[in-house]
Amino acid sequence: MISNLHILIVEDESLLALDLSMQLKSKGYDVVDYVTNTKQAVESFEKYPHINLLLMDIHLNETTDGIDLYKQLPHNLPVIYLTAFTDDATINKAVATHPLGYLVKPLHKQELFALLKLASLQHTESLQNTQTIIQLPNNYAFDTINEILTQHDQHIKIGGKKLQLLKLLIEAKGDFVPFHFLENTLYRDNPPGESSLRTLIYRLRSDLANDMIETERTYGIRLKMIN
């Protein structure tokens, strides 16, 4: 069960981080990385997007503290604060970010392991609660886990950039998505020829019922969804 957690440790004293990392690994946890400052934390997030739990030291020996760092991070990840500080101001500031837990150093390993079990359970439950099959107009449906598009339960083969485009449109939940955003996201590595995106949209359109993709000429496109 614990294997669904992918942990990043942020702790300014590297040997404490190493110790914690080794102890967690010996219990079977996946510690993706451990870092000592804000810069490394941000880099680690970019490198390992599957991180889904933070163990965050509050005092980081730089102007930003662990709580501010947490607020800067893009995703609303579950966080457990580890700190030697127990003053009201620090606790209030930490609590405002809705952490999963707040552990006072020196750490009691049993408390930490109990919290990690809780984190693991919550992670499993949150996955079960999120909708995995999205119903689209004209009896289309998209399975977000297996990334399968169907119509009347018939599998429609779709892959590559076409699949990515469809996912972007579904993520936008019926809102218009600007062309420049699509271009930047889909062709991040090599800039497209002028007509590439247009051709791609045309190809996706031909897989879907005619009127499902709506175009706003100079701005972008949207996918009609069922409200």
Next chain:
Amino acid sequence: MVISLLQLQIHTSEFQNTKHALRATCNRINSFAKLYELLHLNQDIEKLPTKNYFTNIVNNVKMHFSQKIEFIYDIQYNISINDSIYCGLILNELVTNSLKYAFDKEGTITIHTSKENDLIYMSVQDDGRGYDPSSNSSLGLTIVRTLTEKQLQGDLRLSFHKGTKTLISWKEKE
């Protein structure tokens, strides 16, 4: 006092493995105990004579080995107090590794520090049989890697030309 307690434990321990583990811990603690001692003696708290500090650490490590090893100190840069504690631990581990694996009876270990442009360099080089410290996943090298990469945010390079050389480089914080 902490070191004395550990040493008492070493003397009363029956198991060789335990003795080794406690001895290693003792040396690690000693490496920064020495730093505090020197800080206490020195008034200028911005810089500390690195050679003095490193000599203290090396003398402590080499007590536990019987080979005849000459140590050459090529200290061209005094490392900042902030980084010294980490460099002391790194030195402790690297010298211990060399003494453990590199020599039969005698040899030389050269310890170097310098600054070029923005980068601080520190290296430990032995002229022994050339062992690869990364071949076994020893705690010592893990500590060195962690301190270099995560704490100093620097680079670590190993080379094997007539012995083993470990070179680390990093940028000093302002």
